[in-house]
Amino acid sequence: MGKATGFLEYERINPKKRSPEERIKDWNELRLPRDPEVIKTQGARCMDCGVPFCHGGVLLNGMASGCPLHNLIPEWNELVYKGQWEEAYRRLTRTSPFPEFTSRVCPAPCEGACTEGYIMESVTINSIEYEIIEKAFAEGWVAPKKAKATGKKIAVVGSGPSGMSAAYYLNAVGHDVTVYERNDRAGGLMMYGIPNMKLEKRVVERRLELMKASGIQFVLNTEVGKDISAQELVDRFDAVVLCAGATKARGLEVEGKELKGVHFAVDFLKVNTKSLLDSDLKDGNYISAKGKNVIIIGGGDTGTDCVATSIRHGCQSVYQFEIMPEPPKKRIEESNPWPEWPMKLKVDYGQEEAISLYGKDPRNYLISTKKIVGNENGEVKEVHTVEITWVKNSSGRMVPQEVSGSEKVWKADLVLLAMGFLGPEDMIPNELKLERDSRSNVKAEYEVFETNVEKVFTAGDMRRGQSLIVWAIQEGKLAAREVDKYLMGKSAI
Known part of the structure; x- marks a missing residue:
């Protein structure tokens, strides 16, 4: 734990990010440095909860609850609160080999299972982890590991x-x-x-x-x-x-899937990063969204990454299609009780940027793609959709049912399939x-x-x-x- 009464004295303070208006102009990291005193008080919020669900690492209802790496989270929270940063690093790396990765891209199931999150805001575990590992690199505590050779x-x-x-x-x-x-x-x-x-x-x-x-x-x-x-x-x-x-990658079995301008999201992201690293995009060896109307079929992290990348290219517009309903703004305790992963609406960095630029969230829920239409040159020009609702079939399974009269045509120059693998x-x-x-x-x-x-x-x-x-x-x-x-x-x- 941190300070015995810390969870009562200090509120959760989320890590600061550069403004959407600033960050869409470059490809640099979003996060801003934090005041060490703020990190200290955030560590102090870790309470003596008895059973630290944060490092459980189990599956509940098919979703991770707690850290799958079983990180010793209350221990390094307390050490950060006490200013013992090097020991906090040692505790963190007992279980986690690459905290610099997980602190940046893990959705933090640890925070979803935090006991404090049951009635208040959870501890900022993810950002404390980030600060520990970055301080460790800055101080030179992270060193190559070698052992006596086994010959295997x-x-x-x-x-x-x-x-x-x-x-x-x-x-x-x-x-x-x-x-x-x-x-x-x-x-x-x-x-x-x-x-x-x-x-x-x-x-x-x-x-x-x-x-x-x-x-x-x-x-x-x-x-x-x-x-x-x-x-x-x-x-x-x-x-x-x-x-x-x-x-x-999962494809989309609809008419027009073979048209020019229809790509898997993973390919779009890969060639962009490679071109960025090779030449700062000067070689042109990437799929450009500049000036285009972009449709992203699928949600999740990959869909968000496509939104943010398209915006940085200078797209004309960007929309995301999700076949599932919009998540609730708060956890529904009856169907999604703590310490399950909270199934609630999340506005990620890509959506934040789209809202800032276009004035609205790019996501469209309960929508199904019927076909993709091209021009005389075989290039995508439209995506045809229909709204759906989820109903139980004769077997009791939830299946999508089209809403009559809800057909819509969307202008599209680039279609990205972010439907998983x-x-x-x-x-x-x-x-x-x-x-x-x-x-x-x-x-x-x-x-x-x-x-x-x-x-x-x-x-x-x-x-x-x-x-x-x-x-x-x-x-x-x-x-x-x-x-x-x-x-x-x-x-x-």
């Missing part, structure tokens, strides 16, 4: 959050780790799937340099299953950990004949992580499907422990 060689396929986590922990216990990445830069989702505004790439590169200094090798521009066979890795290494993600790509699983689950993910039990193929393990989205970055990091850690047990008979991870 491990290949990790994929350098996203689960792959980086697995590599980090396996290297920390002395194994020789090589990470294979098909892109020209390591980082996976964190490098090319999340825009700079949320996660500046200098932050990712900073961590990668530390990992390289620790002895981890990164082999870039190498696609396993294509440039090198998966079987060759199995033959050459003592163990293989597959962390290639769930990168098969279907699972991992097939190349590696097919080559190694890996068992798949009912959702096409590579089959491996949680906390075991070994596939049906000897010495082949899997973790992260490739195993569990599209999920939170914090789950990917935790799975990478636990998979590393199981690999270490497999190789050494026991594990200190």
